[in-house]
Amino acid sequence: MSRTVLLVEDDRELRATLREALQVEGHSVLAAASLADARLLARQALASDALDLVLLDLGLPDGDGSQLLAELRSRPGLPLIVISARSDEEGKVALLDAGADDYLVKPFSLAELLARLRVAWRHRGRHVAPALTRIEVGGLCVDLPAHRVTRDGREVHLTPTEFRLLARLVRQAGQVVTHRQLLADVWGVSFVEHTHYLRLYMGQLRAKLEDEPGDPQLLLTEPGIGYRLADPGV
Incomplete structure (x- = not known):
């Protein structure tokens, strides 16, 4: 099941890396590079009950991430994990006592971060x-x-959008993913009515991955509902 994560990190490269790792895991990501942006995104997401976890850096260009921690503690049940280069024990203990669920010191592995999210x-x-x-x-x-797709051992080049669409189907292989789910997860919630996007990109994927694009065996249509990737167990 997809969760929505608010990622607050001012380092552009690290923010991109973490965002991609979370998306590969199937999560939706709201990314902020400043305290002001984080507050705005958090307020919008909480208003629609669409926020499941916060990853919070401390050293932000317009303030300290601990300020956001204090503001979000009034929201019961919302996990918050601090990610920071600060490693002093006193500071870590203070933030955990203030309500943080966990504290990861940079640098950390993506595998550990994802495991900490699951624990939270x-x-x-x-x-x-x-x-x-x-x-x-x-x-x-x-x-x-690895961002790698092969067909019968031959590497296949996909555009970023084609790859995101295929990745979304991979994460629920064998199960139907509705048109609205695909549009929201690949293009964004403001595109859920744009079904022509799906038809176009599914056609492009089939042209690259199917032996007979007109008679697909891998990327299957569920009429009136959505699409699914063939079950690998069959």
């Missing part, structure tokens, strides 16, 4: 299993972390 959710009774990130079905091999 599990402590609130929300089980989130590791996402399916590599799949082989019918000669098609998709490795999401």
Whole structure:
């Protein structure tokens, strides 16, 4: 199940890396580079009950991330994990006492970060299993972390949008993903009525990945509902 994560990190490269890792896991990401942006995104997401966790850097250009921690503590059940280069024990203890669920000192591995997220959710009774990130079905091999797609051993180049669409189907391989889910996750919630985008990009994916694009065996249509990637277990 997809969760929405607010990522507050002013380092552009790290923010991009973390955002991509979270998206590979199937999560929606709201990314902020400043305290002001984080406050705005948090307020909007909480208003629609669409925020499941906050990853919070401390050293932001317009203030300290601990200010946002204090503001969000009034929201019960919202996990918050601090990610910071500050490693002094006293500071870590103070933030944990102030309500942070966890504290990771930079640099940290992506695997550890993702595990800490799952632990934070599990402590609130929300089980989130590791996402399916590599799949082989019918000669098609998709490795999401490596951004690599092959067909019968031959590497296939996909555009960024084509890859995001395929990745969304991979994460629920064998299950139908509705038109609205695909549009929201790949293009954004403001595009949920633009079904012509799906038809166009699904046609492009089939042209690159199917033996017979007109008779697809991998990227299947569920009429009136959505699309699904063929079940790798069949």
